[in-house]
Amino acid sequence: MTARHVWAAFGVVGAARLRRNRFVVAVHFLLPLVFIGVVGVALGGYGDPTFVIGVLDSTGTADTERAIATIEADPDLRVRRYDDDTSLRGAVLRGRVAVGIVFPDVWRPGDDVKVYAGEGESAVPALTLVDAGLAADRAPVTAAELPTVVAVGSQLSSLQVGLGYAAPAMTVQFAIVTGLVLSSTLVELRERGFLARILATPSAVRDVLGQVGAGSWQAAFAQAVFLIVVTSLAFSIEWGDLLGVTLVTVALAGVAMGLSVAFGTLFRGTRQAYTLGPLLAVILGMLGGTFWPLRIVPAPLAVLGHVSPAAWAMDAYTALEFYDASWVDVLADIGVLWVMALTLVTLGALQLRGTLHLRRLAA
Amino acid sequence: MGAVLEARGLVKAFGARRAVDEVDIAVEAGEVVGLLGPNGAGKTTTISMIAGVLRPDSGTVHVDGLDIRSGPAARARLGLVTQWLTLYHDISGRENLEFWGRMHDVPRKRLRAAVDRALADVGLHDRADDRVDTYSGGMQRRLNIAVALMHDPALLVLDEPCVGVDPQSRNAIFELVEARRDGGVAVLYTTHYMEEAERLCDRVGIIDAGRVIEEGAPAELIARLAGGTSLRIRVTDPAEHEKAVKVLAGIKGLRGVTTGDGAVCVRSKGSDPHIAAVVAELLDAGITPSSIDLDTPSLEDVFLELTGKALRD
């Protein structure tokens, strides 16, 4: 027997809710874009190779201004000014600046300056360049003495790099959010006695479960496709091999489906789906590298992170986007995603059988 | 013609407790059968097994000759009205019915007409396109009943449909059930309100602690088990109580004379309360009755007689 009428039934509810909640639905599509923008800009900052130099210049004489201008002229340095010693020191301590220069009340070229240094990787090389900028009594460092930066592969600005990472990252993140939030569909059916009532209709509960899962799959897939298309067009992000991206996205939506079914049997009340759902999604995302690349975290944590489906999806998307991988190269990731998705669905179905006392003979 | 519903030997235990114990129920077309019992007697468990929601430990359920567990065809002949509301509150009444119509596999071509008719049947036509959370409690109950009507079931099973319903909605529900019955539908109806059972049911089964302990037409059960009318007679001079008891004990057709609460109580053996004889004999004995209250027996009394408990404990 086909489950077409079950699909049609949920289609009625889905369409009715879509009609009444257009704004909320739009938010579900637009919000990830906002996150991509914000996270992209944030991550882009980490890709910016210049060193930030904090400067406290309370006098502002021609000499200090000239020295600051010299530092600023170095393409590898950026100057951020501070108004007081405490703020500058705080900025050094918080890592906001590589070093903090304090010009004394009377300063002439060749005089010493006080420099606050943090313990970051940036301090020493930045100091080298700053010193070069301040040294008026000797020849400045020539360009030939300093290493030039040669970029291979695509030439991208740091913002593009940030967005390039944030786009797949937030696509994965929001697919997981969507899956967990849509567990509310099953929670509602379960807790308000719909499922028991459906047992008394010609429709089978497994069809209903299938439809609930498929609904989540559809929503997550539509959201992901929307994000991929919009980020391609608006941010010029090259997602890579089309077939590969499609297969990963299909599998990612499968994970959303699995989450919606599994957590639909666990959450108590739709409110839990709406509150704990996003929270859990963010934790899965952080583990799986949606807020920062897993390659920067210590190896044990990167391994642990792969308990989260986000890690596998990110591995696949980034391989396609950054390393010109083909769909064959990401088949293993896709396979793991599907194993996770189907395991979640199975666990959910078993849990549901347990809670509903569905000892009815198979129809 | 065979029964539309035939349930035999239904047993369901939860742990050591037998919630339903060897229950047989049969309902014919055009008949309303009530399952009357207090909360926790096993009514909902019985109905859940009949509707195929719960698998019995033993026993069989046939609807229109088909085993309810044999597949969709049997369940397509059944309309279940649950005690709880199976409605989406954030969409309209019509959309809810379209959802349930689809779940009952009503073909798309017939769906619109079926929804309209069900809405008209429960008197919600003018509010059909409003969101359900704007409905009153009674309206939501009526919509919950409409859920079970669109596929024209041969058997309608209603589980306490009038709990928490205002009198107006309650009447509408009664009329709806009667209309369906008159249309040849077999109706199984559970309630713990005896008035509902007396008004609607052609037959009632009295259920207590999981067993059907009596069965029959309401009037017949009352006549057989609850005895006749009880009379409560007050006399002007309480000192004459003893004398009155003797007089009343001598009247043929009365039984069980007692005193208490400043009155003399007696029951008629049959349905005739023998008021003329009571008044005449008392006056003859020089006793003047100041008031006589009549209390017609009900299924409540039947239940009390059978179990020693009130229905609404």
Add this chain to the structure above:
Amino acid sequence: MLVGLVLPVVLTVLIAAAFSREESFAMRLGITATGDTLSARVVVPGYAEDPVELIPFNDRAAASAAVESGHVDAAVVVGGPAPAVIVNGYRPVPARVARAIAYLSAEDAARAGSHVQLVSAGGKIRPLDYFAISMTILFLTFLIWGAVRSFQEEKEGRMLARLAATPSRPHEILAGKYGAMFALGLVQVGVLIAVSGLVFGVNWGQPLLVAVLALATVGAALGVASILVTVPVRPERRALIGMVSMFLLAVLGGQFFPPEGLPDVFDRIARFTPNGQALFGFTNLAALGKASTFGTIAEPLAVMSAVACVGILLGVVSARRAFEIGDGAAK
């Protein structure tokens, strides 16, 4: 309990662990030393431990090809007349490390510091400190949001109208409600400060200033939640919108990212978010320790107090209305 206390601790550990190697990223680095032979220990004193794997290449072209193919994360060409760093545009983090290494190896590294009196800033905020503070603020906003949302449901469910029928006066009821929510937030912050101090050794800074800032932060969380709760949607949707807004504010406030590489624009945006101000205030207190003064937290205090006042005022006004509706319904 789980959401309020356990999750923040777990997340703090998780994020702090993620960034615990920010100065020594695990990477494969190609090295092409022209001229002098190059000792890795000399070139990369800070990276000699293990995270940087040095892979020698004979010439620049081979190193370049290796970077492009992803075989190594970046390459440095050192020791010759034309030092260079070869990076892949998609790999910002290794690129930055590679540049630092290349600078170090440049001839003029020897001249570093000649005009500079190097002063230690007095330590550094560890990732653990930073994220302990960040997660405390994040989960405070969640907790307060939950409390304010149920209060809103009491308003809508006419619970307030029912309360108005008791001998308590409306202002007493409101004061009780807000007082209880305030206390709840303070308890959570207090517990998290204590736990992070004892378990992770996080030093939050001068107790009095921390306490003052904590009060303002709880107030601001109440204010933000009270403003958000006025968005006219159904209760289930409200829960979702609230969670999403909290996360968005957290991201805008820079709470999920270590501060080192965040672009300047975040400094400006974060100033407009109460949670960003709280983070700024608490991290400065933690960083400056005894050197912090009231001035250190003046701006966070001002901004958060303003948000607290506006939000709570809004909440009180709408609660007043809920009392009045109750009266109307009673008549």
